Amino acid sequence: MKFGARLTILATVFLAMFGVVGIRLWFVQVAEGAQSAEIVEEQTWVQIRSEPARGDIFDRNGVMVVTSRFVPRLVVDRRFIDPDEKDALIQKLSGLLGVPAADIEAGYEAAGLNGRFPVTEISTDTAYRINEQLSALPGVSIEKLPQRVYLAGPTAAHVVGHLGLPDEADLEERPELDLNARIGKLGVERVYDELLQGTAGYSELRLNRQSEVLEESEPVNPIQGASLYLTIDLRLQEMVELALESGLFLANEVKDEDRANGQEVNHDAFRAAAVVLDVTNGEILALASVPDFDPSLFVGGVDAATFSALNESKAFNNLVVAGLYPPASTFKAVTYVAFQEENLPLPADLPQVAPADGLVHCNGTLRLPGFEEGSQQIFHDWYTGDKGWLDIHEAFEQSCNIFFWSIALGTWREYKLTDQESIIQTWARSLGFGERTGIDLTGEAGGIVPDRALFQEWKEYQLENPDAPARLEPSRLDLAEGPFLGGDLMNFAIGQGELTSTPLQVAQAYGMLVNGGHSFTPHVVSRALNRDGSIAYQSPSGFGEQVALSPEVHASLLSDMNRVVTSGTAAAAFRDFGSTLDRVGGKTGTGQTIANNDNHAWFVGAGPLDSPRWVVAVLIEEGGSGGRVAAPVARHIMQYLMGENPTPIVEGAAAD
């Protein structure tokens, strides 16, 4: 091959290679150019978020409960920090602020590649001191960031809730959340978080490669979150919380006395719950759960020791909505209504029951003969002695278990294995037992209404999962008619056995019973207003479905509830109520606990009976007798609600 030919080949190769470069250039600049131009335009702009203040929270009378203030904080923005200078900067900040370098480092890593994170709250003095050095600290700024202020301290803590950093579950649910932004974790702070959060403002900066600002857009100001108006009356709330504390003190005094008298008492009481409900619309006027916590602890991040101590005492549990207890004798109102509305039969074969007269001999023990194997079963009532032959009204007033057991027994004998068997359960469910009320608070539990179907479910589960903890005794699994027994229905009728409910469910059921059967959704927030005054949220108002409660039964229940406080189990506790005693009523309850002898003390009160307006439910966990301990607490609160002068919380009579 001649040199000339070789030269031609080389030239052709070069031409081809230049051609490839030219084609690629076309591709980069013309085919994909517009897209690149867009990216180039965007990548020079950086958005700086400005945090909005969370919305304020007011009580029903417009008293401010929670607000936000702006405090200077040192903010580090990773986007402005040269990775090579990161360590030096962190050391410098650590020295300036007295914050461990490891903490700043952790925040730095957590902030992500494009993140900003507030390092710490700083005093005004520190702010001034650091301000002078800011020019030497790229990516560091001092900003006034909103911080939550809980004006009422721990009052209504379980309603208000607290803030915290989002956890994995939060981020999964709301991926848009900033890792460093505090969000509501409990109470209305959580439930209404998106309303309270507000809208972030921002400004956009145009940066060169050295992160120097070349241009700045018109900043968009943040908008504070909506204001929340609670249904809570802060004064009543404070009063209820104090009353609960007094109730616990009383319970433990009584226990000490019992101990001195040689009775078996296990624990000191330290948990209690109370709720005051407006029965005309479901508004919660007060809601207290002891022990509580101070939401202010979470404002700057709570330390681990404090948190775990609070968590261990279950201070974050809102017992009103999350505590499950046997409603005990307070549940007799349900059996009472079912008995009268459904004309439930009393058993005809017992010497102490007179079905024709509707009377039962409340002599302390119910003897059941006639078991197939000839045995006899004895049910002991809570009292000793003989209260005589009582009708349903007197039985309610005196909380006579034998009467209510008889109702269950009669129903069982008459309707066993028919549709009517669960007639009392149906009433319980229609009054809200066994299902969450739907209150706008976190952690609500639903409770259990036991019946044949549920026991059957448990049985099947138990057979399929022999290693799981057993709910039913093994002997029940082999019964021909199924695991649900007459004794279960009898326990149910007096609010014991497998039946569990929250204090709120009990209050709700009484609310429906005293307002004539109207259902409602309990709620703690009435409305939320945007900054411009427009309505951001309005609570569902008005009644839902109505339970068919006849006026006669309604009236008799109200009058029998009054008899409870005038001559019944709570008469002693209501001794000094005042002139309006005849306008209030209630029901005591003493819930048996499986584990020990310390019963849960209940009282549910309602008033004014001529025009029912509110229901009060009080529960002292392991507080002892309802009449003795819970009734005085409720009475104290009811005195306040009736405009009476609340008298001291002193021991009532021991009664179920």
Added chain:
Amino acid sequence: MTLLARPDAPPAVSDRRRNTPDRVLIGASVILALMGLLMIYSATRVGLERNNLPASFSMERQMIFVAAGFILVAVFSFVDYRELRHLAHIIYGGMVLSLSAVFLFPAVKGAQRWYDFGIFQLQPSEFSKTACLLTLAAILARPAARLEWQRILQALMVMVVPAALIFLQPDLGTMLIFAFLLMVLLFGAGITARQALVVSGVGLAMGIAVFQFGLLRSYQLDRIRVLFNPTLDPTGIGWNLRQSILAVGSGQLTGKGLFQGQQTNFQYVPEQGTDFIFTAVGEQLGFVGGILVIAAFLVLVWRLLVIAGAARDRFGALLAMGIASIFAFHVLVNIGMTIGIMPVTGLPLPFMSAGGSSFLNFSICIGIANSIWLRRSPVPGETIHS
């Protein structure tokens, strides 16, 4: 017949014409150098002002090299290139010496590539390309019926020594140029297909050895890897490469206008006055400007190949061919790098990238090429005066 063969020019050419330099070659070089000055100014002014230096600092500095370059073109045009053939072994020895001595100087940006003279850093590897070319051409131009194995081996040795020294600096791009030069010159010297096969085999084995024994630095491997996967390490090389492609791409068809464009002005592209100067062209002048620059280089390479075809002797022909290859290789690798089809190496864009050593070396190349042109063989019927 072919564009590159000796022109079947007019039967008689006067002496004056014989002494006329290659106007197109010089013209294209001047246009590219002036274009380079403009783009250097455009690409460096913001950064210079940031550092409180005059905006035209880099451009003015480059102007000194452009002036010096003119002188070198004139000097090497005047010198008969055939004299260089006799000096080849001295030049080669000096080149190896200066490449070795570089290691006595402190490293700059992780590489020992420069002689620091305070105001001016001399980069001997730039000149070594031409020195090596001279030596290779001298060896391969010896009159012989065919290319013997002995000379191929000789050429290989001549190439390997400076290539190895430059590899140690390290400067992968320049090293690859030596291999490319050798290939082109062996081809021009009439290597047979069988010989080519053997040489390629040896080259391949050496390449594999370099990879196998981990002689490539990790960043060099990264630069190759990132070509195939641009999302690799978005803040490091991948990021640089991406910013470069974005800059060129965002210029679109007609560019954002001279001195416009945030990629250049906000300094999102690294080394934009030197190795990445083409990004400024792409962003500001668009596809039109970019393709014109490429066309200017194509004209330059075409003229160099024409000169190779017109050279009066084998030495001149191989020399011009090598010079054409040096230019072509630089242009293809440099521009290819900015648009993501070549690995990131430190090869400058001839006449345009800011930098003295490379500008001066390319000037010498043009001077030599012009010298070959001035002393080209006569067309039939022409009288030779030389």
